[in-house]
Amino acid sequence: MSDINQSRRRLFSRRKSNAIRPPWSRQDIEFTDICTRCDKCIQTCETKIIFKGDGGFPEVNFSIDECTFCQKCVEACPxxxxxxxxxxxxxxxxxxxxxCLALNEIWCQSCKDACDPRAISFIPAIGKAPQPQIDTDICNGCGACVAPCPSHSITLLDKKKL
Structure with a gap:
């Protein structure tokens, strides 16, 4: 294949977004093909974690707050x-x-305290701060642990990549 054709292919190929979309977003579609950017999900989000991201499409920011799974974004979307x-x-x-502070020998359990499903636990260790452990089977992805973390050490990732 010529260099020109490869350049064209790269130009028109879609980049897979790493953005976290609102809860219950379908995975079997290209979100940006169907979303009209009407902002109804953004306006109805009770914790204001949905914002206008790349290209005006809704994304979730857990550093603001957590998702309460109120379903208002789902109900508002046409x-x-x-x-x-x-x-x-x-x-x-x-x-x-x-x-993470605990991983650096500083006693902190802010994430555990914020986690309602109790997916985050701390394992006692001799001579050092208890070490964090996340049970990904219990974690519901609400993001409640993100904002309280004083060292911004928590992110949410696709479970398939963990």
Whole structure:
């Protein structure tokens, strides 16, 4: 294939977005093909975690607050972007990076205190601060652990990548 054809292919190929979309967003579609950017989900979000992201499409920012799974974004959307709300809201789970205070021998359990499903536990260790552990089977992806983390060490990732 010529260099020109490869350049064209790269120009018109879609980039897979790493954005976290609102809960219950369908995974079997290209979100940006169907979303009209009407902002109804943004306006109805009770915790204001949905914002206008790349290209004006809705994204979720857990550093603001958590998702309460109120389903208002689903109800407000006029497009077929969402699955049934009895399905799992996301296929994401919390992960802790190495800037975590507990991993650096400073006693902190802010994330555990914020986690209602109790997916985050701390394992006692001799001679050092208890070490965090996340049970990804219990984590519902609500993001409640993100904002309280003083070292910004928690992110939510696709469970398939964990």
């Amino acid at each position: 497009e077929p972007l969402f699955t049934a709300t009895d399905d799992s809201p996301w296929q994401i789970a919390a992960t802790i990076n190495d800037t």
